[in-house]
Amino acid sequence: MWRYFVGAGAALLLAVAGMFLFRGTAASRAELPAAPAAVAEAAEEEALPDEAPKASAKTREQKRFDRYDKDRNDAITREEYLLSRRKAFAKLDANGDGKLAFEEWAIKTTDKFGGADKDKSGALTRAEFLATAPKPRKAAPKCACPKPAAKAEQADEQE
Known part of the structure; x- marks a missing residue:
């Protein structure tokens, strides 16, 4: 019988501890800092245009x-x-003679094949052929927006 009382007491203690933990984390949440006054005023003064800007003609x-x-x-x-x-x-035209030989025309491909053929057998295995796959190109960033830290530093400098 005493096991039931101990179990009920433990459950009650866990419930109370959980309630205090929940209230403690909710109260300690940090609010976002207010926008600097200079930035807020500038945002209010600038009116948005009626239509989007157009590309050049x-x-x-x-x-x-x-x-x-x-x-x-x-x-x-x-x-x-x-x-x-x-x-x-x-x-x-590698040798500069004004004539383009097949070897000059295919030099990049020939060099790529020679570099991939690690065992110099004259044939590419599957693993060697995998090395000739073109590398994926990185996409250029579409926006060159300043980072938030840079904006904060600019606002500090203006004050």
């Missing part, structure tokens, strides 16, 4: 035209048009 083709027109005379000469092709050819 330049079309995609106009931008492409401007990339080719190096001297900005609104005309693309043959030299300007072929300049990007000449640069690409010059990168591939």
Whole structure:
């Protein structure tokens, strides 16, 4: 019989302790700090525009035209048009003789194969072929917003 009394007492003590713990954590929650006065005033003064800002009127083709027109005379000469092709050819022409041999054209692929063929057998195993997979590109950040700490430092400097 005394076991029942001890069990009931323990349950009652746990319930009371739980109640105190719950009230203690609820009361100790930190509230968010108020916005600095300078930031709050600036936010109130700036009115939002009626409509979203528009992109520039330049079309995609106009931008492409401007990339080719190096001297900005609104005309693309043959030299300007072929300049990007000449640069690409010059990168591939390893010996600079003005002729592009197959080995020069395929040098990047040949080097990649040679680097992946670790046992120099002339053939790639599955594990070696896996090393030739292109690396995933990191996505560029879309927003260059300042970090919250930087905003707080700027507000401190203004005061």
